[in-house]
Amino acid sequence: MRKNKMKTLFIGLTAFVLVGIGAKDTFADEIMWDESDEILQAGGLIQAKTTGTDRVPRYLQEAGRSSRITVDEALYTGLSMAEDVVDLTGYNLKQENLKDLYVSVLNSHADLFYVDRVWSYSYSSVNGVNYITKVYPEYLMEGDELAQAKEEFYTMSGEILAQVQDNWSDLEKAMFLHDYICNAYEYDTSYKIYDAYQFMKEKKGVCQAYTELYGYLLKQCGISVDYASSTDMNHIWNLVFINGSWYHVDVTWDDPLNANVDIPGRAGHNCFMRSDAGIASSSAGKHYGWVSNEKGNSETYENAFWSIIDKPFVYENNQWYCMYEEKIQKCTVSTATLGDTVYTITDRWTAGGSGYWTGAYSGFGGYNDLLYFNTPDALYSYDTESGIVKQVYSPTLTAGYYLYGFTMLDNEIRYAQAASPNEVMTYAGVYTIPEEDLNITVKLDDSSAVAICLGEEITPDKLKKYFKTGVTVYKGSSQVAAASQVATGDIIHVESEGSVKTYQIAWKGDVNGDGNIDVTDMEAIQKDILGIKKTDGVYFKAARLANSGDDELSVLDMEQIQKYLLGFIKGFADID
Secondary structure (H helix, E strand, O other): OOOOOOOOOOOOOOOOOOEEEOOOOOOOOOOOOOOOOHHHHHOOOOOOOOOOOOOOOHHHHHOOOOOOOOHHHHHHHHHHOOOOOEEOOOOOOEHHHHHHHHHHHHHHOHHHOOEEEEEEEEEEEEOOEEEEEEEEEEEOOOHHHHHHHHHHHHHHHHHHHOOOOOOOOHHHHHHHHHHHHHHHOEEOOOOOOOOHHHHHHHOEEOHHHHHHHHHHHHHHOOOOEEEEEEOOOOEEEEEEEEOOEEEEEOOOOOOOEEOOEEOOOOOOOOOEEEOHHHHOOHHHOOOOOEEEOOOOOOOOOOOOHHHHOOOOOEEEOOEEEEEEOOEEEEEEHHHOEEEEEEEEOOOOEEEEOOEEEOOOOOOOEEEOOEEEEEOOOOEEEEEOOOOOEEEEEOOOOOOOOEEEEEEEEOOEEEEEEEOOOOOOOEEEEEEEOOOOOOOOEEEEEOOOOEEEEEOOOOOHHHHHHHHOOOEEEEEOOEEOOOOOOOOOOOEEEEEEOOEEEEEEEEEOOOOOOOOOOOHHHHHHHHHHHOOOOOOOHHHHHHHOOOOOOOOOOOHHHHHHHHHHHHOOOOOOOOOO
């Protein structure tokens, strides 16, 4: 039997308890600001100043921030710029509230991984109330080391975010990122890694690392995120705002352990999109004693089918799939509904003699419109277009052992073996899926915003695989279907380093923009040559097929299309 073991943070509650050190200088009846680091060292007042509440600290002025930002924004801005002194003068932040503020900012911003969880501060006293004036952070790294770490952080997180599709709903994005983390990372049973940066580097971390990374990725997708922390449980997890309500998501507990070891390829959903009552129930492990800013009052997904699914959801060929018990089924994540069964695993995992274990102990993943799963002794693929199932690999396993799932990232399947489902599953090897020969070439010209496309069949799906990032193609205001031929004049959006770049397509040979290469394209070139109808823009680039030595279309361009149609040449060259 599998057990979803409770995972807790065992590092003295550093996930949510910080200690400020050193309170300095008390001044009655008048707010004083210390303008020198020497104040903290010498304990004396260099110069007393008074100011209004709209004073803007220098580092905020340099960042172009308004004086009307909140105190947590001011603290975050200062920390994000690695300032030695963060000026919080004028925000009326009471001394006793600083700790909670500092904790909240760090727990809510995974990109502050370099900020140490110890700090000092100064304050001034007004009518017996102590107000924070300045905070003096400490940093775990600086200079070139910090710059490199930040670059690594944004590169690693960007690679994850590049797999999130713009047309997905917020719920679909939340599901994908939840399953990605469960699949790609494991719990750190040494209790050493608690920040998102090291989590991504080492592929392991404690509950705070899970919570920070998941929250950061969701926020980059435009989804509001908060967190819940429980000192009673020594644990922290996320709340997410989906479809007008807040829900609990505990990624850590959805990434199960067996005998204190990660189970390869497992992504549970007992703690996904739960209400306050749901996360406290036995089905979600009985969370208790938490504090949070938001309440999970909606029970919309309390009885969602995914609660019993312990494998990642997979999106291939514009369709979500899941492995429900021993069946591969279509599903609609955004409405939490199951669809048709496309394949049933009938193989059994032997339990010795004539007995066998009930259920299918398979991994589940997808790549290039194919779904992948395993039987006890082989890896298989399911073609989402044709429905064809075929064996792709039969690994050599330890005697008496069988395949028990796998972890799949991109085109690498890291498969695991064990003697039974009750034993620790260990990785036995890696199968790399051969890259598909797409037979296309695309040149993106940023100066002209034109995408030069070469190849016989160019579809949005092939373009996505070619660029290995998010790609959408539009004809006018309508999106071109994934398997449909693109045409000259279509608009392509390509994700690049967190932004989207737009180009107009010039498909070599498709001169008239109808999505075909035929005699009508020869006629379009002829009309240009005769001066009947000018061919310009991307259509001109699509028609330039022969190097005639000038910038005008000629019969040589027509001849190239003729040779192509007669089968004398297989395609066109890029002469631009």
